[in-house]
Amino acid sequence: MSDIFGLPSNEKVWPVRRYLDLHKESLEDPAGFWDIQARRLLWRKGWTQTLKWDPPFARWFVGGELNASENTLDRHVASWRKNKVAYLWEGESGEKRTVTYQDLFQITNRFASALQRLEVRKGDAVAIYLPLVPEFPAAMLACARIGAPFTVVFSGFSSKSLAERIQDCGAKVVVTADGGFRRGKTLPLKAVVDEALESTPSVRHMIVVRRTGQQVSMKTGRDQWWDDALRKGSSYVEPVPVEASHILYILYTSGTTGKPKGVAHSTGGYLVHALSTQDWVFDPKDDDVYWCTADIGWVTGHTYIVFGPLLHGLTSVMYEGALDYPQPDRWWQIIENYGITVLYTAPTAIRSLMRHGEEYPRDHNLRSLRLLGTVGEPINPAAWYWYFNEIGQGRCPIVDTWWQTETGGIMISPSPKLGLVALKPGSATFPLPGIDAEVVDEKGESLPPGQKGFLVIRKPWPGMFLTLYKDNERYKQVYWSRFPGVYYPGDYALRDQEGYFWLLGRADEVMKVAGHRLGTIEVEDALVSHLSVAEAAVAGRPDPVRGEAIVAFVTLKSSTRPSKELEEELRQHVKKTVGPIAVPDRIYFASLLPKTRSGKIMRRVIKAVASGDDIGDITTLEDGASVEEVKSAIEMLREAERRPKNNR
Numbered sequence: 001m002s003d004i005f006g007l008p009s010n011e012k013v014w015p016v017r018r019y020l021d022l023h024k025e026s027l028e029d030p031a032g033f034w035d036i037q038a039r040r041l042l043w044r045k046g047w048t049q050t051l052k053w054d055p056p057f058a059r060w061f062v063g064g065e066l067n068a069s070e071n072t073l074d075r076h077v078a079s080w081r082k083n084k085v086a087y088l089w090e091g092e093s094g095e096k097r098t099v100t101y102q103d104l105f106q107i108t109n110r111f112a113s114a115l116q117r118l119e120v121r122k123g124d125a126v127a128i129y130l131p132l133v134p135e136f137p138a139a140m141l142a143c144a145r146i147g148a149p150f151t152v153v154f155s156g157f158s159s160k161s162l163a164e165r166i167q168d169c170g171a172k173v174v175v176t177a178d179g180g181f182r183r184g185k186t187l188p189l190k191a192v193v194d195e196a197l198e199s200t201p202s203v204r205h206m207i208v209v210r211r212t213g214q215q216v217s218m219k220t221g222r223d224q225w226w227d228d229a230l231r232k233g234s235s236y237v238e239p240v241p242v243e244a245s246h247i248l249y250i251l252y253t254s255g256t257t258g259k260p261k262g263v264a265h266s267t268g269g270y271l272v273h274a275l276s277t278q279d280w281v282f283d284p285k286d287d288d289v290y291w292c293t294a295d296i297g298w299v300t301g302h303t304y305i306v307f308g309p310l311l312h313g314l315t316s317v318m319y320e321g322a323l324d325y326p327q328p329d330r331w332w333q334i335i336e337n338y339g340i341t342v343l344y345t346a347p348t349a350i351r352s353l354m355r356h357g358e359e360y361p362r363d364h365n366l367r368s369l370r371l372l373g374t375v376g377e378p379i380n381p382a383a384w385y386w387y388f389n390e391i392g393q394g395r396c397p398i399v400d401t402w403w404q405t406e407t408g409g410i411m412i413s414p415s416p417k418l419g420l421v422a423l424k425p426g427s428a429t430f431p432l433p434g435i436d437a438e439v440v441d442e443k444g445e446s447l448p449p450g451q452k453g454f455l456v457i458r459k460p461w462p463g464m465f466l467t468l469y470k471d472n473e474r475y476k477q478v479y480w481s482r483f484p485g486v487y488y489p490g491d492y493a494l495r496d497q498e499g500y501f502w503l504l505g506r507a508d509e510v511m512k513v514a515g516h517r518l519g520t521i522e523v524e525d526a527l528v529s530h531l532s533v534a535e536a537a538v539a540g541r542p543d544p545v546r547g548e549a550i551v552a553f554v555t556l557k558s559s560t561r562p563s564k565e566l567e568e569e570l571r572q573h574v575k576k577t578v579g580p581i582a583v584p585d586r587i588y589f590a591s592l593l594p595k596t597r598s599g600k601i602m603r604r605v606i607k608a609v610a611s612g613d614d615i616g617d618i619t620t621l622e623d624g625a626s627v628e629e630v631k632s633a634i635e636m637l638r639e640a641e642r643r644p645k646n647n648r
């Protein structure tokens, strides 16, 4: 255990040095560094300029031309990987499908041909609204094959959210399924699209994958079944070479912080970033069985289920359903059944599985695992230890990967491939090569170790988004106006004495208590490190004396009940762990916290409840969270808030 964990001992220091040296060298000439990485892709035409930096707009590999589908499929089909498995798919009810690279190549080509018959041309947008089935990556790659930018909308979003996204990108075709399975029930996906299409004049055709077999109405002339479209399509479509800066896809951010933004990604730069980071962070092996548990509806799925793994010719597992269905050991069963070697997931998933107890993973053989990863939120040390000990059984390093929809790929993370640094639970460690990250104060000055401030990226990187679709002004204002000339991701962070980066949540969630700045995550970590606590959400409420008072909502592990004693114990626990300044003014026990569809706690809701503000009309939630679930969570929070006051 000690070789990957804890502070580096003398003989273990070398990989850190090697890694840090490499990082330093890469920043002396980032363009030159990325130029070398880019040569691993297949280009139809070489670039003449590696980077054209016209702040804040970066264009990578200017003059170069390539095709994303050719890079992910044709290359493998022409090699021994032709019959290698690309996806091992499992449906929620246990049915299985094995899709080889040749299979995926076939489906992709036939669908690309079908799109061409529908007159989709280079530059025309296609919207994809699918459950997690193998047709999903094939649909994306088919679009890429003919140069049609695609926009994936997570299949949990409402018809209104879907319509807004389609209107924004002007999609001509929508790809969906009759329905999808979730916890044994069926979701009426086609019906949701039907409703959305009432307000989307740009859409001329809909293609429907048959998944559940449920009753749907097909509109003649507009709708057709996927299978019919494929049958009519030809088995080979010449990949269309596109400029490196041609839009590969537009992905609307999850909207945790407000109205979604259309993040537009390039083809060349994005693929270089996906290829390099998949390599450095997951150290791919040909016999890996790799599982990224995200939905393709999020950027994590785009980069680390589709493009990264396919560029490397990896075998991935794709699981359609809910993580604890029909039992809380479903994931552990999957790991055992397929002999999964790499598991990449989110802290929220780890915490909810942790809540059920360790007996579930202990019932399964998880020895095939060699590497674990997390993304999406800071991982609290308690969940980190559980993941490390119970799932990785003390053998597997954890790569805590910080990045965003906007960055296209991983930015800050340990790198098992290049030299694994000693891990510290809760720290994403160091920026990857070519990534110039720093923590600065309000004025943009670098901060000394131990001081909290704002994360910035000082130089462009290839996975960087091109802009916000059709909104250059908002792009400039949101990301580039706070600190002119450098990218502002909106996250709060610090570097410790050894230079490790600690991500402390979003900058707009930082509380100011009696003159001290505190990230909500710092208090949440302390609460979750108590044995009885499963999850915690913290927010500041205006306080006339201290500026802000801390309010915490806590859900307990299945085995514990709320009590006044426990509340006091938690206060003492926070005091011991962080300090008196961080002690919550109020701790409320709740049985459910409102979460977005991507599993993140809905902080604006927490904040509104904590401050007693009106939450507003939640039926217009942008993030696709289930309105019913959020409503009942809010109700429970409000009730929890009433309860302890009466007890006092």
Ligand code: ATP
Pocket: 253, 254, 255, 256, 257, 258, 260, 261, 298, 299, 374, 375, 376, 377, 378, 379, 400, 401, 402, 403, 404, 405, 406, 428, 489, 490, 491, 503, 504, 505, 506, 600
């Ligand atoms: P929106 O931008 O629409 O409000 P979002 O920020 O939740 O939604 P994503 O791009 O999926 O959408 O999430 C990126 C954010 O998630 C980061 O800015 C950061 O706040 C958080 N994050 C991701 N990975 C990590 C990590 N490893 N450690 C800490 N925070 C992380």
Ligand code: MG
Pocket: 253, 404
């Ligand atoms: Mg964001």
